[in-house]
Amino acid sequence: MQSYSSNLSQLSGQIKQWGLELGFADVGITNTDLSSYEAAHFNWIGENFHGEMDYMQRHGTKRTRPAELEPGTTSIISVRLNYLDLSAKSPFTTLHNPEQAYISRYALGKDYHKLMRKRLQQLASKIEACVPDFRYRAFCDSAPVLERPIAEKAGLGFIGKNSLIIHPRAGSWFFLGELYTNLLLPVDPPFKKQGCGPCTACIDECPTQAIVGNAVVDARRCISYLTIEYSGSIPLEFRSKIGNRIYGCDDCQLVCPWNKFTEPTQETAFSAKYALDNISLLELWAWQESDFLKRFEGSPIRRIGYLQWKRNLAVSIGNIKGNQATLTSANQALKTSQNGLTDLVNEHIDWAIEQLESQIDTQNAESKVSRPAHFDKLGLKPDLNPNLDHDETAQSLAHKTTIKPFFAPKYYLPKELK
Numbered sequence: 001m002q003s004y005s006s007n008l009s010q011l012s013g014q015i016k017q018w019g020l021e022l023g024f025a026d027v028g029i030t031n032t033d034l035s036s037y038e039a040a041h042f043n044w045i046g047e048n049f050h051g052e053m054d055y056m057q058r059h060g061t062k063r064t065r066p067a068e069l070e071p072g073t074t075s076i077i078s079v080r081l082n083y084l085d086l087s088a089k090s091p092f093t094t095l096h097n098p099e100q101a102y103i104s105r106y107a108l109g110k111d112y113h114k115l116m117r118k119r120l121q122q123l124a125s126k127i128e129a130c131v132p133d134f135r136y137r138a139f140c141d142s143a144p145v146l147e148r149p150i151a152e153k154a155g156l157g158f159i160g161k162n163s164l165i166i167h168p169r170a171g172s173w174f175f176l177g178e179l180y181t182n183l184l185l186p187v188d189p190p191f192k193k194q195g196c197g198p199c200t201a202c203i204d205e206c207p208t209q210a211i212v213g214n215a216v217v218d219a220r221r222c223i224s225y226l227t228i229e230y231s232g233s234i235p236l237e238f239r240s241k242i243g244n245r246i247y248g249c250d251d252c253q254l255v256c257p258w259n260k261f262t263e264p265t266q267e268t269a270f271s272a273k274y275a276l277d278n279i280s281l282l283e284l285w286a287w288q289e290s291d292f293l294k295r296f297e298g299s300p301i302r303r304i305g306y307l308q309w310k311r312n313l314a315v316s317i318g319n320i321k322g323n324q325a326t327l328t329s330a331n332q333a334l335k336t337s338q339n340g341l342t343d344l345v346n347e348h349i350d351w352a353i354e355q356l357e358s359q360i361d362t363q364n365a366e367s368k369v370s371r372p373a374h375f376d377k378l379g380l381k382p383d384l385n386p387n388l389d390h391d392e393t394a395q396s397l398a399h400k401t402t403i404k405p406f407f408a409p410k411y412y413l414p415k416e417l418k
Contacts, residue, residue: 011131012185015077018126022119024079025174025263026167028154028188032066032073037149044216051220053229055144063144070137070180075187077123077179078147078154080165081116084173084413085109086264089277091254092403092411095244098321101281101313103301104224104248105173108272111300115269116140116177124179131183140177147176158191162202162252163215168195171259195258202252205408207241211252223249227312228304233347239315240355244281246312247301255408262414273299281317282333285310310341311348318352324363331356 012029019027041064050056062069066076083106094100106112120138128134139145148165152158156176157167166172194215203211210221219225223245226234234242253259272278274295287295289306296302301309320330334353339346405411 008184009186011127011183015123015127015185019077019079019123022122023081023266024119024123025082025170026080026156028078028151028156029185030076030078030150030153030155030187030190032076034064034066034146034149034153037146038064041146047218049212049216049218049220051225051230052232053219053225059144063146066145066180069144072135072182073137073180075181075183075185076150076154077181077185078151078156079120079123079177079179080151080156080167080170080174081112081119081177081267082170082174082263082265083112083267083270084262084265085271086414088272091250091413094278095251095254096403098244098316098319099280099282099326100244101276101279101284101316102243102245103276104245104250106175106270107247107300108276109270110273110298111302112175112270113140113142113300114298115267116175117142120177120179127181127183133182135182137180138177139180140175145178147178150178151176153187153190155188155190158194159215160194160202160256160258161196161200161214162206162211162256163217164253166195166256166258167261168258169261171262172253172256173259173262199257201255201257201405201408201410205251205255205405207243207245207249207251207406208238223251231304231308233344234311234315236351239348239351240319242312242315243319244316246281246284246309246316247304251405254411254413255405257410257412260412260414264414281313281320282330285313285317285333285337307342307345310337311345314345314348314352318348318355320356321359324360327356327360327363331360 015029016027038061044050045057059069066073085105085108088105088108091102091105094102117138117140120140124136124138127136139147141147148159148163151165157165157170157172160166160172164172165176208221208223210218210223212218219229221238223238223242226238226242227245227247292306292309293302314334317330317334320326331353334349334356338349338353341349
């Protein structure tokens with residue numbers, strides 16, 4: 001193989017070509033100077049916006065000073081890999097059907113960590129074969145790395161108001177990965193301007209109002225944090241707002257106008273397993289721990305554990321809306337597990353049962369008000385249809401109305417998924 005030791009500019013171009021051939025959607029290169037991002041990072045930590053993610057502060061400046069984490073690092077190769085599967089069930093219809101389970105699109109298939117690290121290793125091996133004394137370390141959300149600032153500096157996109165990397169021609173549905181290297185490679189032009197302009201769709205749409213400033217997210221309010229990173233009792237103020245989101249949340253991406261330019265994934269590994277893009281909450285509730293462990297083998301969902309999974313499901317089942325048959329079925333499913341799990345999970349089950357029974361009581365009261373007295377005497381059953389929400393599921397209503405965001409003006413995804 002050709003040696004590039006004396007022509008780093010040519011090597012830079014070759015690295016990008018290899019990256020594309022390996023399936024990465026884009027490859028950028030930057031240096032290790034992240035000083036302009038350091039104050040914002042530590043201010044975020046200082047505000048306790050990281051919640052109980054202690055690993056965010058554990059390593060001090062190793063996160064903001066790459067050479068402290070990996071001595072000898074002089075250049076960083078940043079890559080992105082698209083993950084949105086356009087053949088999956090529309091996230092819009094799932095979000096608007098409270099009986100269905102919503103799982104963040106990145107977690108429908110296989111765990112991205114292993115796939116990304118394998119590809120990064122393959123890229124490193126290609127460089128290693130033609131560059132003497134090449135040293136590197138690969139990362140994918142697996143160490144104290146300031147990946148979004150690195151990606152912004154490497155030209156892979158700008159940091160949006162929702163704190164995600166957004167590319168004007170590719171949206172934000174992608175994973176990031178890095179190769180810390182000892183090569184002094186030419187750097188790519190960074191994104192210097194945020195492309196959000198006056199748009200506040202992500203801020204408006206966030207169910208729990210977790211975006212507390214421009215590119216500042218209070219994790220303690222974020223549904224992704226609450227359902228994935230946080231293992232304690234979900235605060236009461238957020239339970240109803242979680243809706244049917246049982247693992248993560250995509251709302252800020254779903255309303256981002258730049259995502260009309262989303263590039264679909266080419267990776268079959270990210271396709272939904274076990275119909276996770278179109279599955280009911282009650283079907284998932286019926287899974288035993290053995291089902292959870294077996295079906296989520298190789299999935300990012302497995303790491304939260306069965307009990308946290310049940311906790312999340314209990315909250316979303318408590319948020320089900322529908323007719324009495326639907327509510328009663330959900331209530332009975334919860335009661336079969338009541339007091340059979342940990343105190344933490346039981347607490348959320350009890351809350352969910354209370355929510356469902358409150359709805360049932362309300363519907364009973366409304367039906368009595370709407371039933372003329374002579375119906376009872378004659379044993380007649382009136383048409384209890386004063387409120388479509390009680391007699392038609394959200395799924396059937398979805399076919400009759402145009403689905404819109406809960407708060408923001410419009411959803412944005414490529415036409416293939418609309």
